[in-house]
Amino acid sequence: xxxxxxxxxxxxxVILYISISSIFMTFFMWLFCFLVFNTVNRSExxxxxxxxxxxxxxxxxxxxxxxxxxxxxxxxxxxISHFQNLDLIIDEKSAKVEKYYSDFLYEKEKSFRYIxxxxxxxxxxxxxxxxxxxxxxxxSVLGYSESEIIGKNWFENFVYTDDIDSFIxxxxxxxxxxxxxxxxSHIINNSGVKRIINWTVVYLxxxxxxxDEYILSGEDITERKNLEDQxxxxxxxxxxxxLAGGVAHDFNNLLTIIIGNxxxxxxxxxxxxxxxxxxxxxxxxxxxxxxxxxxxxxFSRKQxxxxxxxNVNQSIVNVIKMISRLIxxxxxxxxxxxxxxxxxxxxxxxxxxxxxxxxVNSRDAMPTGGKIVxxxxxxxxxxxxxRNYSDARPGQFVCISFxxxxxxxxxxxxxxxxxxxxxxxxxxxxxxxGLSVVYGIVKQHEGWINVRSKQGExxxxxxxxxxxxxxxxxxxxxxxxxxKYIGSGETILFVEDEEDIRxxxxxxxxxKGYNTLIASNIIEGQSIFEKKSKKIDLIITDVVLPxxxxxEMVKKIEANYKNIKVIFSSGYVADTKEINEMTEKGxxxxxxxxxxxxxxxxxxxxxxxxx
Numbered sequence: 372x373x374x375x376x377x378x379x380x381x382x383x384x385v386i387l388y389i390s391i392s393s394i395f396m397t398f399f400m401w402l403f404c405f406l407v408f409n410t411v412n413r414s415e416x417x418x419x420x421x422x423x424x425x426x427x428x429x430x431x432x433x434x435x436x437x438x439x440x441x442x443x444x445x446x447x448x449x450x451i452s453h454f455q456n457l458d459l460i461i462d463e464k465s466a467k468v469e470k471y472y473s474d475f476l477y478e479k480e481k482s483f484r485y486i487x488x489x490x491x492x493x494x495x496x497x498x499x500x501x502x503x504x505x506x507x508x509x510x511s512v513l514g515y516s517e518s519e520i521i522g523k524n525w526f527e528n529f530v531y532t533d534d535i536d537s538f539i540x541x542x543x544x545x546x547x548x549x550x551x552x553x554x555x556s557h558i559i560n561n562s563g564v565k566r567i568i569n570w571t572v573v574y575l576x577x578x579x580x581x582x583d584e585y586i587l588s589g590e591d592i593t594e595r596k597n598l599e600d601q602x603x604x605x606x607x608x609x610x611x612x613x614l615a616g617g618v619a620h621d622f623n624n625l626l627t628i629i630i631g632n633x634x635x636x637x638x639x640x641x642x643x644x645x646x647x648x649x650x651x652x653x654x655x656x657x658x659x660x661x662x663x664x665x666x667x668x669x670f671s672r673k674q675x676x677x678x679x680x681x682n683v684n685q686s687i688v689n690v691i692k693m694i695s696r697l698i699x700x701x702x703x704x705x706x707x708x709x710x711x712x713x714x715x716x717x718x719x720x721x722x723x724x725x726x727x728x729x730x731v732n733s734r735d736a737m738p739t740g741g742k743i744v745x746x747x748x749x750x751x752x753x754x755x756x757x758r759n760y761s762d763a764r765p766g767q768f769v770c771i772s773f774x775x776x777x778x779x780x781x782x783x784x785x786x787x788x789x790x791x792x793x794x795x796x797x798x799x800x801x802x803x804x805g806l807s808v809v810y811g812i813v814k815q816h817e818g819w820i821n822v823r824s825k826q827g828e829x830x831x832x833x834x835x836x837x838x839x840x841x842x843x844x845x846x847x848x849x850x851x852x853x854x855k856y857i858g859s860g861e862t863i864l865f866v867e868d869e870e871d872i873r874x875x876x877x878x879x880x881x882x883k884g885y886n887t888l889i890a891s892n893i894i895e896g897q898s899i900f901e902k903k904s905k906k907i908d909l910i911i912t913d914v915v916l917p918x919x920x921x922x923e924m925v926k927k928i929e930a931n932y933k934n935i936k937v938i939f940s941s942g943y944v945a946d947t948k949e950i951n952e953m954t955e956k957g958x959x960x961x962x963x964x965x966x967x968x969x970x971x972x973x974x975x976x977x978x979x980x981x982x
Contacts, residue, residue, distance in 0.1 A: 492568065492589035498581050500525050500539075512568075512591055514561030531557035531565055542572045542585055555592070567593045594758060600786075601760065622660070623942025624869050626964030629657045631875035634967040638882075654966075661964045678951075680716050680839055683747055683769055684708045690723045694730040694743075701740030702733075709748045713838040715769055721812045728805040729773045729832055736777025736830065744774040749838065762819035768835040779826040788822060809834075856971035858884030861978065862903075865889050866896040866912035866921060876911075879967050885974075892917050893924040900928055909977060914941035914950065922949050925958070936977050940965070 492509035494502055502521050510517045513529060526535045534556040541554045552572040557565045568589040575584040633654040640647045691704055698704075726745070733743050750770045757763040780788065789810035813820045813834055824830035863885050867873045870891075877887040888903065890896035893916055900907055910928075912921035925937050939950060942963040954960055961973050 492587070492591065494525075494587050494589075496525050496585040496587065498583040500585075503584070509589070512560065512566060513558065529558050531559055533557075538570075541570075542574070542587075565593075566591055567596050597759065601762070621942070623963035624872060626657050626661050627942070628869075628871045628875060630654060630661075630964050630966055631872070631879060633657065635875065635879060635882075657964065658966075678716050678718055680714050681719050681722075682712060682714055683722070683771060683836075684712050686719060686722055687726065687745055687747065687771070690726045691745075693723075693727060697727065697730055698734040698743070702737055703742050705742060705744045707744065707746035709746075711749065712747050713749050713767070713769055715816075715836050716839045717816045717836060718812075721816075725809050725812055725834065726773070728809050732805055733773070733775035733777060733830070736775055736779075741776040741829075744772070746772045746774075748772075750835070752835070760819065760821060762814075762821075763835070767838045768818070769838055771834045771836070772831055773834070774829060774831040776829045779828050780822065780824040780830055781826055785822055785824065789820075856883070856968070856975045858974070860884065860886060861908040862886040862888065862906045863974070864896060864900060864907050864910045864912075866891070866893075866910065866916065866924070868892060868913060868916050876970070879970075883967075883971055893919045893921075896924050897927060900932075904932055909936045909938065909974065911938045911940065911974075914939050920949075922953060925953070938973055938977055 490508060492506065492512055494505040494509050497503050502523055502525055505517055505520050507517070510520060513520060520529075523529075526538065530538055537554070538556045541552045541556075553570065555567060555569050558568055560566060569592050571588045573586040573588075575586060633650055637647065637650050637654070640650060687706065687708065691706070694704060730743065733741075748770050750768050752763055752765050752768055754765050757765060789806050809832075810820060813836070816836055818834060818836040820832060820834050822830060822832050858880070863880055865873070865877050865880070865887050867876070867889075868891050873889055873891060877889055880887050888899050888907065890899055896910075896912065900910070910925065912924060914921045916924070921939055925935070925939075929935055937953070937958040939953060939958060939960045940963055941950075941960075950960055959973055959977050961970060
């Protein structure tokens with residue numbers, strides 16, 4: 372490469388060449404003129420002057436051109452060298468630019484891939500809150516294509532109206548803070564469904580406020596929130612169930628005393644008297660109160676089941692006649708029952724109670740008439756489904772759907788619909804226990820129930836009960852076709868911690884032909900049985916006793932004595948599993964409060980049963 376001193380030397384050469392050429396030209400021209408002027412006359416000198424001038428110019432210009440050509444030859448080489456070097460520099464720079472551009476495109480593509488592969492919503496908003504960019508996850512959650520979202524105002528088109536102000540406040544608050552804003556809000560997707568999003572916002576400020584930008588990262592937590600709500604609801608229902616069961620236990624003990632005393636008095640008072648009618652009214656009121664506690668126990672899932680294997684389709688067909696009488700002529704019933712429905716093992720009476728309670732609920736939702744549709748099908752539940760329903764579990768189930776074309780149920784009511792005593796009906800038109808009983812029965816059978824409803828579009832209850840894989844029939848029951856229930860001097864050990872019940876029931880049993888031995892706890896009961904085991908024909912024991920449970924007492928007794936007969940009773944059982952195990956052995960259970968005739972029937976049935 373040539374430097375600046377090279378060009379300076381070249382300039383000096385050009386000046387030197389021109390000076391020498393001028394000297395030589397001047398000398399030759401003087402010599403030529405001297406010779407000419409001495410040989411020609413004066414008339415011809417003008418012609419020669421002109422000729423000499425032209426010749427001088429031609430020679431001078433020719434020498435100049437020749438000299439310049441000779442002098443420019445090195446310049447040509449210099450310029451060629453410079454251009455070649457310039458080409459190399461340009462090629463080198465171009466290669467670098469191309470590489471930088473290629474790397475830029477690669478990094479940009481990689482960034483877009485990262486943006487689209489992440490499982491969260493990513494979007495950017497300009498200063499006017501218009502969407503500049505959104506990734507595939509965000510577009511998927513919203514239910515639009517990316518091109519349909521970009522350029523639109525975020526708040527006017529995609530944010531739930533009630534959340535707009537708080538959303539804007541959160542991102543504007545972030546403008547003056549170092550930390551990023553984190554908050555929750557609702558967005559509306561293409562189907563009009565609200566989704567709950569947990570947002571993190573980064574503010575990218577600039578000197579020109581019009582160039583401000585907000586980068587938002589959002590996690591769709593709708594399913595998680597739903598599960599949390601369902602879990603809280605399940606906990607609340609469990610707490611209410613325990614409370615209801617405890618109340619039912621104490622209440623049933625009181626009702627047992629009332630009903631027992633009423634039965635004694637009725638047997639001693641003449642009929643057709645005012646006192647007899649008053650006692651009958653007391654007995655009927657106590658019976659109605661007992662039905663309420665039964666419903667509380669059904670909700671708390673502490674009823675004693677009488678499970679049997681049966682086909683739900685047959686039960687649905689059988690109960691439709693009762694439903695028809697309940698709902699009236701302005702409501703039609705339609706069934707869609709699967710031909711290959713699997714059998715279940717459940718309490719048939721309680722299953723039918725589910726259908727009756729749902730029918731009453733549907734009837735009240737269709738005051739001007741409508742249609743009920745009952746359907747059944749076998750269904751496989753997978754883990755994905757269970758993510759949306761906290762009560763659900765994977766496996767094979769029978770699904771019974773109960774739909775109506777009624778008024779529908781609002782979202783706020785759906786949250787509390789299975790709680791006991793919760794009702795939207797007018798005072799005096801409902802107890803609020805119908806659906807809570809359904810919930811309790813289904814849960815006690817290890818199933819679950821959910822509701823789908825929109826106001827004005829009707830309601831559907833879906834009940835899921837586990838399929839029975841053992842092909843056997845437990846529907847055999849002992850007939851109670853006995854004409855009388857009077858005892859023949861049999862001895863009954865009666866174990867009860869409630870003092871009033873401990874007085875009333877033995878008194879009644881003695882009057883009905885039985886001998887009684889009385890104990891108030893497990894220790895007394897065991898001691899009496901060991902002393903008089905040969906004389907004792909039957910044990911009637913409360914389940915809940917001060918020093919343990921009647922079940923524990925019976926297990927200790929049956930370890931040493933075979934073929935004992937037992938009737939358990941309770942107003943509330945915390946663990947129904949043990950009672951069910953006892954009933955499967957052939958022991959009986961009677962729910963408090965019970966009437967004298969119910970107890971006498973069960974005693975007689977125990978004596979004639981094949982244990």
